[in-house]
Amino acid sequence: MNTSVKYLLKRLGIYAISGWAAVTLNFFLPRMMPGDPVSVMFASFRGKLKPEAIEALKQTFGFTDEPLLNKYISYLSHLLNGELGISTAYFPEEVSSIILSSLGWTLLLVGISLVVSFIIGSLIGMIIAWRRDGKLDSILPPSFSFISSFPYFFTAMLLLYFFGFKLGWFPIRHAYNSNLIPGFNIEFIVSCLHHAFLPASTLIFMGIGGWMLQMRNNMIGTISTDYISFAKSKGLSQKRIMIWYAAKNAILPIITSFGMAIGFILSGTILTEIIFSYPGQGYILYQAVQAQDYQLMQGIFLTTTLSVLAANWLIDILVLILDPRTRK
Amino acid sequence: MKLIFNYILYAILGIFAFQQCTDSTTKKHYKGLVISQEQQASWIRNFNPLTPGGSARWPTSAGIYEPLMIYNSMKGEYIPWLAVKHEWNMGNDVLKLDIRKDVSWSDGVPFLGKDVVFTFNLLKAFPAFDVRALWSYLESVKLLNEYEVEFTFSSIYVPGLDAIVGQTIVPEHIWSKVEDPIKYTNPNPVGTGPYTEILKFQKQVWELGKNPNYWQSGKPKVEQLTFPAFPTNVQATYALINGEVDWAGNFIPAIDRIFVDKNPENHHYWFPRAGGSIFLYPNTTKKHLDNKAFRKAISYSIDRELIAKVAMYDYTVPADITALSEGMSRWRENKIRKENWNIFSRDKAISILDSLKYSFSKNKALYDNNEITFEIIVVSGWSDWIRAAQIISRNLKDIGINASVRTYDFGTWFSKLQTGDFDLAIAWAEKGNTPYNLYRGLMSQKLVKPIGEVSALNWHRYGNADIDVLCQQYEKTSSQSAIKDIIFKMQDIFIENLPAIPLFSEPSWGEYNTSRFTNFPNEQNPYAQLSPNNVPENLLVLIELEPVK
Numbered sequence A: 001m002n003t004s005v006k007y008l009l010k011r012l013g014i015y016a017i018s019g020w021a022a023v024t025l026n027f028f029l030p031r032m033m034p035g036d037p038v039s040v041m042f043a044s045f046r047g048k049l050k051p052e053a054i055e056a057l058k059q060t061f062g063f064t065d066e067p068l069l070n071k072y073i074s075y076l077s078h079l080l081n082g083e084l085g086i087s088t089a090y091f092p093e094e095v096s097s098i099i100l101s102s103l104g105w106t107l108l109l110v111g112i113s114l115v116v117s118f119i120i121g122s123l124i125g126m127i128i129a130w131r132r133d134g135k136l137d138s139i140l141p142p143s144f145s146f147i148s149s150f151p152y153f154f155t156a157m158l159l160l161y162f163f164g165f166k167l168g169w170f171p172i173r174h175a176y177n178s179n180l181i182p183g184f185n186i187e188f189i190v191s192c193l194h195h196a197f198l199p200a201s202t203l204i205f206m207g208i209g210g211w212m213l214q215m216r217n218n219m220i221g222t223i224s225t226d227y228i229s230f231a232k233s234k235g236l237s238q239k240r241i242m243i244w245y246a247a248k249n250a251i252l253p254i255i256t257s258f259g260m261a262i263g264f265i266l267s268g269t270i271l272t273e274i275i276f277s278y279p280g281q282g283y284i285l286y287q288a289v290q291a292q293d294y295q296l297m298q299g300i301f302l303t304t305t306l307s308v309l310a311a312n313w314l315i316d317i318l319v320l321i322l323d324p325r326t327r328k
Numbered sequence B: 001m002k003l004i005f006n007y008i009l010y011a012i013l014g015i016f017a018f019q020q021c022t023d024s025t026t027k028k029h030y031k032g033l034v035i036s037q038e039q040q041a042s043w044i045r046n047f048n049p050l051t052p053g054g055s056a057r058w059p060t061s062a063g064i065y066e067p068l069m070i071y072n073s074m075k076g077e078y079i080p081w082l083a084v085k086h087e088w089n090m091g092n093d094v095l096k097l098d099i100r101k102d103v104s105w106s107d108g109v110p111f112l113g114k115d116v117v118f119t120f121n122l123l124k125a126f127p128a129f130d131v132r133a134l135w136s137y138l139e140s141v142k143l144l145n146e147y148e149v150e151f152t153f154s155s156i157y158v159p160g161l162d163a164i165v166g167q168t169i170v171p172e173h174i175w176s177k178v179e180d181p182i183k184y185t186n187p188n189p190v191g192t193g194p195y196t197e198i199l200k201f202q203k204q205v206w207e208l209g210k211n212p213n214y215w216q217s218g219k220p221k222v223e224q225l226t227f228p229a230f231p232t233n234v235q236a237t238y239a240l241i242n243g244e245v246d247w248a249g250n251f252i253p254a255i256d257r258i259f260v261d262k263n264p265e266n267h268h269y270w271f272p273r274a275g276g277s278i279f280l281y282p283n284t285t286k287k288h289l290d291n292k293a294f295r296k297a298i299s300y301s302i303d304r305e306l307i308a309k310v311a312m313y314d315y316t317v318p319a320d321i322t323a324l325s326e327g328m329s330r331w332r333e334n335k336i337r338k339e340n341w342n343i344f345s346r347d348k349a350i351s352i353l354d355s356l357k358y359s360f361s362k363n364k365a366l367y368d369n370n371e372i373t374f375e376i377i378v379v380s381g382w383s384d385w386i387r388a389a390q391i392i393s394r395n396l397k398d399i400g401i402n403a404s405v406r407t408y409d410f411g412t413w414f415s416k417l418q419t420g421d422f423d424l425a426i427a428w429a430e431k432g433n434t435p436y437n438l439y440r441g442l443m444s445q446k447l448v449k450p451i452g453e454v455s456a457l458n459w460h461r462y463g464n465a466d467i468d469v470l471c472q473q474y475e476k477t478s479s480q481s482a483i484k485d486i487i488f489k490m491q492d493i494f495i496e497n498l499p500a501i502p503l504f505s506e507p508s509w510g511e512y513n514t515s516r517f518t519n520f521p522n523e524q525n526p527y528a529q530l531s532p533n534n535v536p537e538n539l540l541v542l543i544e545l546e547p548v549k
Helices: A002-032 A037-043 A053-061 A068-080 A095-130 A135-148 A152-166 A186-223 A226-233 A238-250 A252-275 A281-290 A294-322 B002-027 B060-064 B113-125 B160-165 B233-241 B292-301 B304-311 B326-331 B346-355 B383-398 B410-419 B436-443 B465-476 B480-497 B538-542
Strands: B033-036 B069-072 B077-080 B083-088 B094-099 B138-145 B148-153 B195-201 B205-210 B224-228 B267-269 B277-282 B359-361 B364-367 B373-379 B402-408 B424-427 B501-505 B511-513
Touching: A002 A068, A002 A294, A037 A053, A037 B410, A095 A135, A095 A186, A095 A238, A095 A252, A095 A281, A095 A294, A135 A186, A152 A186, A152 A252, A186 A238, A186 A252, A226 A238, A238 A252, A252 A281, A252 A294, A281 A294, B033 B233, B060 B195, B060 B538, B069 B538, B077 B083, B083 B160, B094 B113, B094 B160, B113 B138, B113 B148, B195 B224, B277 B292, B277 B383, B292 B346, B292 B383, B292 B501, B304 B383, B304 B501, B326 B480, B373 B383, B373 B410, B383 B402, B383 B424, B402 B410, B410 B424, B436 B465, B436 B480, B465 B480
Parallel strands: B033 B224, B373 B402, B373 B424
Antiparallel strands: B069 B077, B083 B094, B094 B148, B138 B148, B195 B205, B205 B224, B267 B511, B277 B424, B277 B501, B359 B364
16 A cells, blocks of 8 residues: 555656646746737727727736746746736636636536546447447447537537527526526526536537447457456356456546546537536636636636646546556 | 437426426516627626726616716717716817716715716826826816816817716715725626616626616616626527517627518617728738729729628628718718729729739739739638628739738737738728727828837828828817818828728617517617617617617
8 A cells, every 4th residue: 555655646746747837838828829918808899999098908907017937936926825816808806706606517517427428438338348249339339429520519509509499498508597596405406407408418429429439449358358258157147247347347447538538528618618608617718718818717727727637636546446456 | 228218308308397487487588678788608796887998797887877978979969968068268278067967876975076076086096097098188177166177188189078078987975985996896886877776696697777866857767677698699699589688789690581580570670880990901011002002903903892792791881982981971071082992993903003014914913023912811700801801802813913811810810910910901990989080090100100019000000191280280179160171181181092991881780679678779760879889879778768568
């Protein structure tokens, strides 16, 4: 176990370094975009704002001509104090409160859809690999590859149009019914689920295929190993071999990619949230980029980075528990 | 397997069945008049009317608070509001404003001249609020008596009147106690406007109620306004088609088919060409484009009818030779001109190129045996302008000029425009109550900055010393006939030199639904612009709307 702790600490060290690298990139990348928040804001008025306003805007946001390096150092020191700064697009709101109010919705959406698509995808992958050359095996993989090769926004818009706009089965926007007061009661929770259904389904639909194929391929690898043949010859039930002998080993590499997927999905919800008007982080990020709101962009990138790193560290622990080979 | 799937589907529908009922009964029946003006994913509570850049909720600066006077662009005149009268002294360097009596703040405290003086001094103390740079020409703002305020100018600058009377006024008895007015979000505003009471404020929807003490008796007639958050144009359009929104200012393509046909009785729109003009900017520091005759050749080659029809969904008309949009047509001088470069004539374009010693071979115009190539830069995703650029590109090809269309991200595009890093670009021009802002912005020599330096105006880098002389005269006179004379002279210089090529008038977008509310401005009753985007003119509409009986 001692070695495991050492391993985890070492991983933590690596994450700390990648965390710093990410923070640094978060600072410099937005500033490398051409233009700046003030002129973008000025331009968005399309000639209605007088050029004199540029000076006023700079004063408001406290922009100075300090060298970039000084700004970087003060950014780091603010970060260590937990200060993310003030948003320019939503002036004078604190970046942290904007992120807090939107992060919950994104985590809900991403959490539900990632877990559901992971479970369904892996289960289907397991079953079709076990019954290879069966009917399901010849139908599901190609059809899911077909579905997930659609551009995401296309599927999402299609669902929104038919189930939301035409049929009216699901709301076409927002995270809950605006007439309800947010709280922990059945009506509100059902409203949340009702609103999350369409956006989550699109994410699940697009996600299942990947998990399924990965699981199927891993399963096929484990099925052909000696211990499976041994288990079969011992006369264990098919179900038991499939789940506890084959699937248990096949799922290990997928758990690692689950950690990676969190990162991809966090960035992937931008489109979902824009299309379904879901008040999460993705839409805020889109707004921040549009307005070149450096502080807000940094803040959102930071939460994304931190959550991906945290998720990966948890996965490291999980793999350590599940896979004895990593414990040496 | 199929059976299981059916069960799941029914289960899901079952869970949401009752939800569905509640949703469909409530969604279309917000109590208030539903407005879609800003596009946001979730609302942030900010009612500070002084923060620049519009981060306060609409209609904070013209609805909760009010300016001294409102310029009605449909009528071309100032409507007295919190100030009833303005008066210049003989030398045009002292302005006196008479303040309206019997106005009170929404908390019952009377509105007086001291609130006006306080607001202007707040702008002086916090230059961040001085969006119009008032204090660059003001010397002092003095209270003469409770209802009279005097503005003394440090230098004569008559156009300063627009900035002064356009200022939103805040109450002294509240704002004098605010510690950091710049970061103040003013969560419970006290204003003089028709709507001041925040009835509800949530992330997804907020509601604004009537001012109990509004000074125009009997107004407003609509009890409350409701603002659901629509993050995108598509979402706002869906809601509008569904009848969930009563008043909006969105761009909608093919609006007759998409919106009006769904409910011709109640779905209406009015897109008056009251915005500015949209221009094709030639970078006048580049070879060929520095020659006014060459610029005129380009102008002749452009099929503006086609652009208006195809690129702009027939919502607009080709630009006038004065570059003034229809909303500014009262400033066009009607006389016979020898120039007519705004007509579409390929032959004329080619004959100009001929006279400039361009040669033609294989359908290409050559100068010193070199081909002429340009790039037209447009914002990516702005499909109407992109189509306009593509039409121009084809038009230019027909006269042998190779102009390719390149799209850039908004920030990048604007930065290229400001630093002069382009050949041709489609963009707007500065707006104002008179064409002075437009012509000054397009031609003043004082505004020309070297390539590479950021320039807020005059992106095409054209300077004309005569314009600066005229600007000076304009800034010193308050005589309407003298102003008209100066504008006409600027017009002649513009037409003669064609520093930027006008394409079409920009429509101002406005849609409304009369099933629950009525008395919106329209073509038959053009008492103001319909579009809620046109602050502070939106105030003129807000107080006229009525519920359907």
